[in-house]
Amino acid sequence: MATHSPLATDAAKAPRNNTPASAGRQILKQTQFELLLTSRRGENVLVTLIIPVMLLIFFASLNIIPVNKGESAATFLLPGILAIAIMAAGMVNLGIATAYERYYGVLKRLGSSPLSRSGLIIAKIISILVLEVVQVLLLVGVAVAFYGWRPVGSLPFALLSIVLGTVTFSALGLAMAGALRAEMTLAGANALFLVFILLGGGILPLEHLPAPIAAIAQLLPASALTQALQQTMAHNGTFPLYPILLLTLWAIVILFVAIRTFKWE
Structure with a gap:
């Protein structure tokens, strides 16, 4: 049985209020609900x-x-691997879960609540950021405990890269979930995830790929996120100008598409 958001349950009890303060409260309430749903999707x-x-x-x-x-x-x-974790949380986990929420009618009920499409998308992205805190701590803990890794580079630049990557891939998952059938989102998210693992440069360096494929891979958001993290987590910790600009462009475009094309049912 699908779980319904408290915003949808209370929709008939309160008139619409579009003030910024009201919108902020709606996003906060929906974020809490998204985190509750995330905790219940234990296998995912x-x-x-x-x-x-x-x-x-x-x-x-x-x-x-x-x-x-x-x-x-x-x-x-x-x-x-951090880049892969961000893609898994945002594009795959969030995208597929949202697609099935739409399939089971949860989003249709939310559509009658004061929550806007952009508010729902923001709430879902924030919930993924919380999940990624656990991912980062777990991966860094394993690297430190078993492989002697020590933090170097620039923490602020690395955090900026993580946030931009989260927005990009969460928006990509939501764009698929809001426009495609649940089965298509399931297949598409997993297929893109595999492509991004192979062409992201996180496991296999891009210079090891054939030149035409490497040139295409350089333009993908997966490689932009990977390169941004690699440069910010290097010993000199330089600001990764090109990867950040490319990732920002992808984030803006995909987020715009997700908000414009997202359908409640």
Whole structure:
């Protein structure tokens, strides 16, 4: 049985109020509901948390990752695995869950509430950011405990990259969920996830790909996020201008598309 948002339940009891303060309260209330739903999707959250950890352990344990002398494989792998975790949480987990909320009529009920489409999207993205706090702590804990990784680089730039990546891939998942059937979203999100793993540069460096494929991969949001994290988590911690600009462009475009095309039913 589908779980209904308190906003939808209370929709008939209160008139619409479109003031900024009211919109903020609606987003906060929906965010709390999204976090509650996330906690109840235990199997999805488990996959979202465990797959990136398993990828880190698997590839860090092999001697196939190109690393500098004295560095562990986790130094190269961790930024890319963090990017994969962000894609898994936003595009796959959120996209598929929202698609089935639409299929079961949960979003239709929300459409009659004071919550706007943009408010719902913002609330869902915030809930994914909370989930990613757990992802980051788990991945960093594994890298530190088992592979001797130590934090270097610029924390503010890394956080900026994570937030931009979250907005981009959460919006991409919501764009699919709001415009496609649930089955199509399920297939499309998983297919894109596989493509982005292969072409994101987090596990296999882009220079190892054929030149035409590498040129295309350089324009994808997955490689932009990976490169932004790699540069901000390097020893010098430089500001990744091109990846950040590209990721920002993707975030704006995909978020705009998600808000304009999102349908409640």
